[in-house]
Amino acid sequence: xxxxxxxxxxxxxxxxxxxxxxxxxxxxxxxxxxxxxxxxxxxxxxxxxxxxxxxxxxxxxxxxxxxxxxxxxxxxxxxxxxxxxxxxxxxxxxxxxxxxxxxxxxxxxxxxxxxxxxxxxxxxxxxxxxxxxxxxxxxxxxxxxxxxxxxxxxxxxxxxxxxxxxxxxxxxxxxxxxxxxxxxxxxxxx
Amino acid sequence: xxxxxxxxxxxxxxxxxxxxxxxxxxxxxxxxxxxxxxxxxxxxxxxxxxxxxxxxxxxxxxxxxxxxxxxxxxxxxxxxxxxxxxxxxxxxxxxxxxxxxxxxxxxxxxxxxxxxxxxxxxxxxxxxxxxxxxxxxxxxxxxxxxxxxxxxxxxxxxxxxxxxxxxxxxxxxxxxxxxxxxxxxxxxxx
Numbered sequence: 001x002x003x004x005x006x007x008x009x010x011x012x013x014x015x016x017x018x019x020x021x022x023x024x025x026x027x028x029x030x031x032x033x034x035x036x037x038x039x040x041x042x043x044x045x046x047x048x049x050x051x052x053x054x055x056x057x058x059x060x061x062x063x064x065x066x067x068x069x070x071x072x073x074x075x076x077x078x079x080x081x082x083x084x085x086x087x088x089x090x091x092x093x094x095x096x097x098x099x100x101x102x103x104x105x106x107x108x109x110x111x112x113x114x115x116x117x118x119x120x121x122x123x124x125x126x127x128x129x130x131x132x133x134x135x136x137x138x139x140x141x142x143x144x145x146x147x148x149x150x151x152x153x154x155x156x157x158x159x160x161x162x163x164x165x166x167x168x169x170x171x172x173x174x175x176x177x178x179x180x181x182x183x184x185x186x187x188x189x190x
Numbered sequence: 191x192x193x194x195x196x197x198x199x200x201x202x203x204x205x206x207x208x209x210x211x212x213x214x215x216x217x218x219x220x221x222x223x224x225x226x227x228x229x230x231x232x233x234x235x236x237x238x239x240x241x242x243x244x245x246x247x248x249x250x251x252x253x254x255x256x257x258x259x260x261x262x263x264x265x266x267x268x269x270x271x272x273x274x275x276x277x278x279x280x281x282x283x284x285x286x287x288x289x290x291x292x293x294x295x296x297x298x299x300x301x302x303x304x305x306x307x308x309x310x311x312x313x314x315x316x317x318x319x320x321x322x323x324x325x326x327x328x329x330x331x332x333x334x335x336x337x338x339x340x341x342x343x344x345x346x347x348x349x350x351x352x353x354x355x356x357x358x359x360x361x362x363x364x365x366x367x368x369x370x371x372x373x374x375x376x377x378x379x380x
Contacts, residue, residue: 078375078378079375079378080375080376080378117307117311120310120311120314121307121310121311123314124310124313124314142347142351142368142371143371143374143375145343145347146343146344146347146368146371146372146375147375149339149340149343150339150340150343150372150375150376153335153336153339153340153343154336157332157335157336161332178332178336181332181333181336182336182340182376183376183377184333185268185269185270185333185336185337185340186270186340186372186373186376186377187373187376187377188268188269188270
């Protein structure tokens with residue numbers, strides 16, 4: 001019998017993160033997660049391929065937000081302005097209501113070396129995807145790769161500040177500040 | 191009997207890369223490598239912890255070249271000028287005689303997903319190491335991370351051009367050009 005449980009996916013995801021944070025990722029099984037919200041292990045595997053996917057399932061949507069931001073920029077804009085548009089779009093993907101979730105997720109990732117490696121590789125994949133988007137938007141190499149990597153770095157640094165304890169600014173606001181810092185860093189010169 | 195074989199390490203390394211390129215990394219054993227140069231498997235493991243280490247054993251020296259370059263920059267220099275000094279030092283780590291070796295090594299890495307992941311993680315580690323070096327040199331955050339990541343990106347793009355078929359410019363020469371491109375990309379703006 002395959003029954004659809006309304007809201008099951010969200011309940012499983014929330015329960016998974018709480019258990020990973022409390023017990024550790026390695027020590028938590030799919031059965032533990034399902035059981036904690038009164039569902040079966042089989043239901044868990046109808047929603048997620050494995051334990052790790054609960055943590056990384058938003059990646060495709062997240063990359064798409066960047067790509068949509070690139071498409072929204074006027075053709076012919078300077079590369080870093082296109083990246084700024086991509087950062088705005090990606091920043092809106094993380095409204096303030098998501099900050100607590102993102103903070104919990106990050107604490108789980110940094111506590112587990114294999115999840116941390118996975119996260120770093122996802123950042124690399126993001127940069128590759130942004131570079132492809134910039135080339136499609138008419139920006140040649142090596143400018144596309146340089147601007148894409150800069151955008152991924154700005155996002156990474158801004159995101160780290162956004163989830164820091166006590167931070168109240170929005171992610172797009174922090175991204176704009178860090179992008180400004182990047183411009184200063186690369187403009188000062190002897 | 192433990193006997194020191196003069197030049198064994200270099201012979202093993204050269205033979206390993208040739209076999210990885212010819213047969214594939216997964217299909218080559220430590221015994222195959224040792225045998226191809228008339229040495230024992232035991233000798234192989236006196237020089238390398240495993241098959242993968244033959245490919246990645248230069249990482250510590252390579253990172254040190256960047257760090258030495260940072261130390262050579264005048265204190266108080268703008269962050270990107272310190273990075274430029276680090277790139278010069280790292281570029282000299284790859285003289286033209288090494289281009290053929292580097293090209294062969296890269297072809298093996300891109301052909302194997304797990305080696306490719308390892309290489310990407312090493313690039314991330316490099317960026318973290320450069321950021322630490324910049325902070326020690328008096329550059330605060332977030333400038334240190336932004337400049338470090340920019341330096342790692344410039345190195346990565348320049349290295350890709352340096353090992354391209356038919357390329358004749360030196361690595362430091364290409365690095366200077368790409369660093370200039372990065373400055374242009376981050377300076378143009380609407």
